[in-house]
Amino acid sequence: MSWSDVQVIGVLREVKADERRVALTPDGARALASDGRTVVVETAAGEGAGFSDDEYRAAGADIAVSSREVADRAGLLLHVKEPQTSEFDLFGPHHTLFTYLHLAAAPEVVAALTASGCRAIAYESVEVDRVYPLLAPMSAVAGRLAAQSAATYLEARNGGRGVLFGGIADVPPARVLVIGAGVSGRHAAAVAAAMGAEVIVADLDETRAQAVARDIGGNTRGIASGPRVIDELAPTCDVIIGAVLLPGRAAPTVITSTTLASMPRGSVIIDIAIDQGGCVEGVRSTTHQDPIRDMGHVRVSATPNMPAAVPRTATAALTAATLPYVRALAAGWPSAIARHPELVGAVNVEGGRVVHPEVGAALGL
Known part of the structure; x- marks a missing residue:
């Protein structure tokens, strides 16, 4: 891929069900245009997040009538979610795709990307000192939404136990177990605690779990x-x-069918890990239109693209995190990896093969 190719940056409209985010805000497009880059945005790409085509035009972007036009003009393609079946023929060897991929749970996407010959860089694979800076903002949003949603699903009108998260005087609050003390778990625990719930944070690293509980305070351990x-x-x-x-890698199963069966009738499980296959045994993805279903007598929600429920907030957070990398990639691959060497390890697919070792292992490649 030549340097001139990646100077044209394409923003594709999301076609995954219920996905309302867009990969770049108009302000992000303005920043790239000020760098001398050409930004091509598919028409209506920003509508779900409240950004109009006119706002992108005012920021200096071109508006394309179709995803095909975007792909034909741009070398660097920005997306939010993994490509869908209708998009598989968009990509070629001259493209760099920068998006969330979660390929360990998507073998059909792997097949399409390897066949295309493109370079696919996963937001979630960018790692700096054991921190995932492009995954963190969406994990934070998902964690907060998980706690908010759980409080609603626990209401009797939604088939829940009829327990108030924060309780009231002389009545105990809901007991919430958060499994995982990473970014999403930390934010879920913080919101649940702020609502007055009793919160237990469980992590394989007990020290980390205790640190999270200490930072949150309140009725948290x-x-x-x-x-x-x-x-x-x-x-x-x-x-x-x-x-x-x-x-x-695929998410581990931490809630077995036996565990689930032991929970109280009308209790609630939120599976944030569904993007990587889910952490509940036998779980199936839910949607924003139908976000929760019964598994036995327990209410279970497993919506893959949770941050799409708050697309304006999520898009702003995503752009703030990805923009430095997009600017670097637009200057060409050698320059990008000199400035951000962590991009090398974030390449999942290149030259017709899976090059990320953990993704390859998860897929048995």
Whole structure:
């Protein structure tokens, strides 16, 4: 790919069901235009997040009538979610795709990307000192939404136990178990605690779980996680939020069918890990239109693109995180990896093959 190719940056409209985010705000487009780059935005790409074509035009972007036009003009393609079946023929060897991929749970996307010959860089694989700066903002949004949603689903009108998250005088609050003390777990625990719930944060790293609980304060405690601990706590919990992450790999099953069956009738599980296959045994994805279903007597929500529920906030946060990398990529690959060497490890697919070792291992390649 030549340097001139990637100077043209394309923003594709999301076609995944219920996805309202867009990969770049008009302000982000303005910043790239000020660098001398050409930005091509597919028409209506920003509508779900409240950004009009006219706002992108005013920021200096061109508006394309179709995704094909974007792909034909641009070398660097920005997306939010993994390509959908209708988009598989957009990509070629001259393209760099920069998006969330979560390929460990998407073998059909892997097949399409390898066949295309493109370079696919995953937001979630960018790692700096064991921190994932492009995953973190969406994890934070998902964690906060998980706690908010759980409080609503726990209401009797939604089939829940009829327990108030924060309780009232002389009546105990809901008990919430958050499995995973990473970014999404931390934010889920913080919101649940702020609403007055009793919160237990469980993580394989007990020190990290205790640090999160200490930072949050209130009625929050941190403990070491493990199958026995989860099995013992599950029958006492009103809500379990699964917030586990194994970067580049499928999520581990931490809530078994036996664990689920032991929970109280009308209790709620939010599976944030569904983007990577889910952490609840037998779970199937839900949607924004139909976000929760019964698994036995427990209400389970497993919506893959949770931040799409708040697309304006999520898009602004995503652009703030990705823009430095987009600017670097637009200057060409050698310059980009000199400035951000972490991009090398974020390449999932290149030259017709999977090059990320953990993704390859997860897919048995």
